[in-house]
Amino acid sequence: xxxxxxxxxxxxxxxRPPARTRTLPPPQVPSGARGVAGxxxxxxxxxxxxRRREEEETVVTFPALIFRExxxxxxxxxxxxxxxxxxxxxxxxxxxxxITPNPAKAxxxxxxxxxxxxxxxxxxxxxxxxxxxxxGMILTPYLDKNPSRRPQDRKVAVTLFTLYAVLAVAFVVVGxxxxxxxxxxxxxxxxGHPGVNPxx
Amino acid sequence: MSATETPTNPLVRMMGQVWGSIFRHGLPxxxxxxxxTALTNFFLHIHPxxxxxxxIRVSYTLCLGGLSFFxxxxxxxxxxxxxxxxxxxxDQAYQNIKDLQFVATFxxxxxxxxxxxxxxxxxxxxxxxxxxxxxxxxxPPREFNWTIGTLLLLTTLLLSFSxxxxxxxxxxxxxxxxxxxxxxxxxxxxPYTRYIMLGGRNVGQGALIRFYVLHVIALPLIGFLLMVxxxxxxxxxxxxxxx
Numbered sequence: 001x002x003x004x005x006x007x008x009x010x011x012x013x014x015x016r017p018p019a020r021t022r023t024l025p026p027p028q029v030p031s032g033a034r035g036v037a038g039x040x041x042x043x044x045x046x047x048x049x050x051r052r053r054e055e056e057e058t059v060v061t062f063p064a065l066i067f068r069e070x071x072x073x074x075x076x077x078x079x080x081x082x083x084x085x086x087x088x089x090x091x092x093x094x095x096x097x098x099i100t101p102n103p104a105k106a107x108x109x110x111x112x113x114x115x116x117x118x119x120x121x122x123x124x125x126x127x128x129x130x131x132x133x134x135x136g137m138i139l140t141p142y143l144d145k146n147p148s149r150r151p152q153d154r155k156v157a158v159t160l161f162t163l164y165a166v167l168a169v170a171f172v173v174v175g176x177x178x179x180x181x182x183x184x185x186x187x188x189x190x191x192g193h194p195g196v197n198p199x200x
Numbered sequence: 201m202s203a204t205e206t207p208t209n210p211l212v213r214m215m216g217q218v219w220g221s222i223f224r225h226g227l228p229x230x231x232x233x234x235x236x237t238a239l240t241n242f243f244l245h246i247h248p249x250x251x252x253x254x255x256i257r258v259s260y261t262l263c264l265g266g267l268s269f270f271x272x273x274x275x276x277x278x279x280x281x282x283x284x285x286x287x288x289x290x291d292q293a294y295q296n297i298k299d300l301q302f303v304a305t306f307x308x309x310x311x312x313x314x315x316x317x318x319x320x321x322x323x324x325x326x327x328x329x330x331x332x333x334x335x336x337x338x339x340p341p342r343e344f345n346w347t348i349g350t351l352l353l354l355t356t357l358l359l360s361f362s363x364x365x366x367x368x369x370x371x372x373x374x375x376x377x378x379x380x381x382x383x384x385x386x387x388x389x390x391p392y393t394r395y396i397m398l399g400g401r402n403v404g405q406g407a408l409i410r411f412y413v414l415h416v417i418a419l420p421l422i423g424f425l426l427m428v429x430x431x432x433x434x435x436x437x438x439x440x441x442x443x
Contacts, residue, residue, distance in 0.1 A: 061251050
């Protein structure tokens, strides 16, 4: 464990720490223990420098990184343009507060909240859960004291986040595809089941 | 411009001077020239001159942070075009959107682009958060930048949510009604929060102008400020690099 903390799994705050380990004065070890003076740091620090050689390799940002960013931007822009040419943004009838659509749904990214409201009392679903998730997210780096970045050392963190992620995605999928009239479950909705009120 | 041959034509020479004054260094044929270009260019200065090869592997970053920023730019520009045609009034908003779809040149494509890019940005920002979490990239010294990132995710959601109301169709008004109804469950402050958000008890003109101002001025400014700090800290702390 001590080596993991000391070396930060070889993945600590990059840039400076490895340089610092190299410039450390030779450790206070009885001279008999070391064969050659000056190789001291290497003898003591192997656990600190566990990163592979190619990870230390650097390249010039321009053009190496800029080119990739350009390609990524171009790619997503082309994709969005294609979608925009062939798929129109939804526009229903003019707003009418006298006609409530059924089901009335929040935007898809808030459907998880709506799903929770369906299953729990409002004070839990509308207030307690969201507050817990947002506070938990903000405090994550301060609560997670584990210095390692390797997935195999962070089973609890990875499991908890995966649980949150799966639930969040599942609720959105359920809300968009399987919730029909009055927000009740309808397996056929995903197949385009018209329901009672097809305009929504 | 190569320094070896000096053109005799004064016009060409002046053009060369103009070009050279804007782009001080030539093509990045060597690392030295590339480094100088990156150092002296305002826009490229967002990045360090050299980066670890492992930190910019596409399989590591998946480009998600960069794509989120790029989508923010796309949304800002397409949103500017939409603003030329859109009046935040309950009497005119819906007709403005119809005009955008059927009258204004390229209005339909620009509106579609704005809509789909907004959905895409919610997805890329969320995935960026997941990527950073799974790679433990929020660990010291980057704790506070994760917090800023969380606020940026919330800003993105609010930006999308506030924009949802603007077309003033049935989808918009009822999604905002359902969304803001959630706010009223908070103890004590709940009903007041909803009243302040909507500028009234129902989704009406008061809500439309509030959401419009939030959508086109307040939230983009907040987002921009948070992004500046977010990027600056990434720049100062360096890229985390491969596992």
